[in-house]
Every structure is written in structure tokens, then in C-alpha cells.
Amino acid sequence: MRESIFQISQPRDLGHRLIRTNYVAQCLNVDVSSFGNTKKEALVNLQEALVLYFEDNKSVKKSKIEHPELVDLMLSHA
Numbered sequence: 001m002r003e004s005i006f007q008i009s010q011p012r013d014l015g016h017r018l019i020r021t022n023y024v025a026q027c028l029n030v031d032v033s034s035f036g037n038t039k040k041e042a043l044v045n046l047q048e049a050l051v052l053y054f055e056d057n058k059s060v061k062k063s064k065i066e067h068p069e070l071v072d073l074m075l076s077h078a
Helices: 039-056
Strands: 006-009 023-027 032-036
Touching: 023 039, 032 039
Parallel strands: none
Antiparallel strands: 006 023, 023 032
């Protein structure tokens, strides 16, 4: 059974400047990520990205992430 850790970033309101509200999904075990307009779309896109990644990298060993720390960060200037 494959065990993976996923990170979903929620959209942020950067003051009165709305950059774009997308969700980012990342598989921390192999450092593959994708995005979408919704959480579901981001996960579907990540699934597709992982399939393509493993097609090209059949011998890749995933890293085991024991205690991931997820940090929210708000930028004042981008």
C-alpha cells in the first residue's frame, strides 16, 4: 500500500489585492505538485501529475516524511 502525504494550500486574501484564488496540492514524498480552482480539482490534477511522474521515473524511491510541519505564510509584497 502506498502512503503519501498531501498538502492543500487554501486561497488567501492579500488585503484588497486579489491575485488569484487557486488551491495547490503537493505530494511531499516525491515533491510533485499541481493546482486547481477547487480542492477537488487540485487533487485530481495532482493525481494526474503523479501518474505521469511515476511513468517516467519507475525506480524512484519516495522519502518517508514522519512529522511534516505545515506553515501558513502571508506575504505583504509579492
